[in-house]
Amino acid sequence: MRAYRTRIHDVMVFEPTVFEDGRGYFFESFNEQRFKEATGEPIAFVQDNQSRSGRGVLRGLHFQVAPKAQGKLVRVLSGEIFDVAVDLRRDSSSFGSWVGEVLSSENRKQLWIPAGFAHGFQVLSDVADVFYKATDFYSPKHERSIRWDDRDLAIQWPDRQLPNVSEKDACAPSFSEYVAHSASSENLP
Numbered sequence: 415m416r417a418y419r420t421r422i423h424d425v426m427v428f429e430p431t432v433f434e435d436g437r438g439y440f441f442e443s444f445n446e447q448r449f450k451e452a453t454g455e456p457i458a459f460v461q462d463n464q465s466r467s468g469r470g471v472l473r474g475l476h477f478q479v480a481p482k483a484q485g486k487l488v489r490v491l492s493g494e495i496f497d498v499a500v501d502l503r504r505d506s507s508s509f510g511s512w513v514g515e516v517l518s519s520e521n522r523k524q525l526w527i528p529a530g531f532a533h534g535f536q537v538l539s540d541v542a543d544v545f546y547k548a549t550d551f552y553s554p555k556h557e558r559s560i561r562w563d564d565r566d567l568a569i570q571w572p573d574r575q576l577p578n579v580s581e582k583d584a585c586a587p588s589f590s591e592y593v594a595h596s597a598s599s600e601n602l603p
């Protein structure tokens with residue numbers, strides 16, 4: 415497994431070692447010991463999620479606030495997505511910055527998004543099955559969202575067509591509205 419950091423230090427990419435033979439392939443999709451060594455943090459996952467989306471779907475930007483903030487380890491079982499993490503930790507030098515990575519069933523990359531980040535993805539294939547592990551349980555009370563097309567965040571989504579978003583995501587507040595109306599500590603893990 416290869417693990418490396420992105421331009422936001424705490425967001426990491428994992429590339430598993432794939433063993434191919436006459437039968438097909440094998441790889442370890444998650445290894446707790448290696449994950450802990452690479453991140454340097456004692457991270458435990460408690461929930462696995464899976465979603466299917468068609469081309470043009472954009473889900474996000476989503477996060478849960480403390481004490482139910484979630485770290486997420488995202489991968490794609492079929493298809494291709496552009497996966498994005500936005501740093502919402504107010505004490506961070508990269509507060510308000512984003513990083514994006516193409517994840518696909520072909521490249522088998524995984525993106526580690528720690529607690530304190532918002533997460534979203536855009537589907538680039540006809541269908542994408544996305545699977546992610548989360549470090550805390552779903553809690554609607556702590557769930558928040560920020561607009562995917564926020565002007566200050568200026569995320570460069572690869573598909574420039576107007577995406578297919580949920581009603582909830584279409585009404586999400588802007589980044590500056592969110593920052594103005596939330597407690598400064600709520601995104602600190």
Ligand SMILES: Cc1cn([C@H]2C[C@H](O)[C@@H](COP(=O)(O)OP(=O)(O)O[C@H]3O[C@@H](C)C(=O)[C@@H](O)[C@H]3O)O2)c(=O)[nH]c1=O
Binds near residue numbers: 474475476486533551
């Ligand atoms: C996220 C989630 C949703 N649900 C339910 C609530 C709702 O009825 C239905 C669909 O929920 P949503 O519309 O919020 O699904 P979705 O837009 O796919 O939300 C997800 O987006 C990505 C980007 C993330 O990072 C996730 O954490 C999550 O927020 O599933 C659960 O039961 N458990 C969960 O953990």
